[in-house]
Amino acid sequence: MAVVGYVRVSTGEQNVEAQRHSIEQIHKIEEWFADEGVSGAVKAMERPGFSELFKYVRKGDVLVVSAVDRLGRDTIDVLNTVEVLRGKGVSIISLREGFDLSTPMGKAMLTMLAAVAELERSNIKARQMAGIARAKAEGKALGREKTIDDASVAQWRKDNGASIQATAAQFGISPASVKRACRAV
Template identity: 45%
Template sequence: MRVGYVRCSTIEQNEARQLKMMEEQKAEKLFIDKASGKNTDRTAFKEMMAFVRAGDMVIVESISRIARNTRDLLSIVSELTEKGVEFVSLKESIDTTTPQGRFMLTVFGALAELERENILERQREGIEIAKGEGKYKGRKPLDLDETQFKAVCTRWRAGEITATAAMQEVGLKPNTFYRRVKDLGL
């Protein structure tokens, strides 16, 4: 079976171009993710990996659609190969059934990883510039009643309530809760 995998990083991005390519490739089954490719924790990706069987072919528009780092890419292709599934990347014209194709896959995977790192670096630089110009202030601080927080922490430290109950009562997630406890010396 010809299985197409399509991924866009954000909801705002449009997958129409990738879908057209899958139609041209006569993909019989499609898996579509709207998620970052920074790791393999993507719903449709996991479903696709569980779905494919020996003799199937996974088709992607480019390797950056299936993985953004070399380790993940090589791991994915290795898993597909073990299942007897062929991997085809249209943009790079990669055929993983040959040693040359596997070598090129590694090279292109490294390039995809470099591209992601460059994107993150440009993003960090942009944030620093915006901070310098006073346009970026980060996340708004939480509006937390310090008196209520201290009272809840006192009850928690006395064993009257669990930490989970304390977090729910003040509406904080674990990391933020424990950071506030530490900052206030509670």
């Protein structure tokens, strides 16, 4: 029986050390798995670190996470993740919530907490969309500032009879940017 830890942060600016530290205060972890810069919106089995964890764990192992939201943000994905781990005979302990997710009471709590996490994510998205709508109404420019001159790109491509790829290489931009530039003029 191994005790494994899983940590995840959503952005590259964050790090997993605080999660590791909180887990190590209570559990002796034999093997660590991490996903850094990977959103909880990405399904667990599609994350490289979690995928490795899933291949590693076996019947009788215990997975420790700092919080349920480290497993994911989507209720269905979190519940499916817990089920496939339980199917392998793996127990899951969530420190923040303070329960063992492999018990019936733990599973009931997980369902409620995952639903709350999904609701919060929806609320964040709604606030974000409201902010974008307000910014548009105020006439603010959204998105990254344009760094290329569409006319120059289109003219160079035309003058040189160049392909989209060659034009992209010439200007150091993506092929999609070349296509947009040529459509814009």
